[in-house]
Amino acid sequence: MKEIETKQDLVLLIDVFYQKLVQDEVVSHFFKHLDLEEHLPRVVQFWSFILLDEAGYSANMMEKHAKLDLNQESFERWLKLFHETIDQFFVGEKADLAKQRSTLIGWTMKTKFIK
Numbered sequence: 192m193k194e195i196e197t198k199q200d201l202v203l204l205i206d207v208f209y210q211k212l213v214q215d216e217v218v219s220h221f222f223k224h225l226d227l228e229e230h231l232p233r234v235v236q237f238w239s240f241i242l243l244d245e246a247g248y249s250a251n252m253m254e255k256h257a258k259l260d261l262n263q264e265s266f267e268r269w270l271k272l273f274h275e276t277i278d279q280f281f282v283g284e285k286a287d288l289a290k291q292r293s294t295l296i297g298w299t300m301k302t303k304f305i306k
């Protein structure tokens with residue numbers, strides 16, 4: 192088990208996470224139609240900004256979720272799979288931070304977007 196230290200670590204994390212998302216019965220329909228070649232680098236860039244202080248992500252991530260039909264169950268599954276994938280490969284301060292921040296952002300999305 193290692194710490195999250197480089198962008199390459201995040202590429203691995205996000206690749207495996209998305210392999211799970213696209214196969215998951217609860218959330219796969221959100222991701223099936225995405226162009227992952229275009230999408231995945233953006234997600235990696237987002238987490239590089241949060242965890243590694245790397246510039247390069249400037250989009251309004253929150254807004255991208257406003258138009259999706261999100262519900263409580265989808266959030267819980269997304270977070271479970273993300274945290275599970277982090278624990279599969281990584282330990283340490285950045286791994287903990289990734290879990291904390293995703294929980295917080297997920298909670299903010301829930302309060303904004305679930306009716």
Ligand code: HEM
Pocket residue numbers: 218221222225233234237250251252255256259261262265266267269292293294296297300
């Ligand atoms: C139920 C939970 C979630 C679902 C189903 C979901 C689904 C999606 C989808 C379909 C997109 C593509 C939107 C588009 O390009 O129009 C997207 C983008 C993204 N999501 Fe989520 N999301 C969820 C929660 C989260 C959370 C909690 C985070 C962060 C902690 C997050 C981070 C991102 C990022 C960084 C992008 C890329 C935005 C960009 O293109 O710049 N998502 N998400």
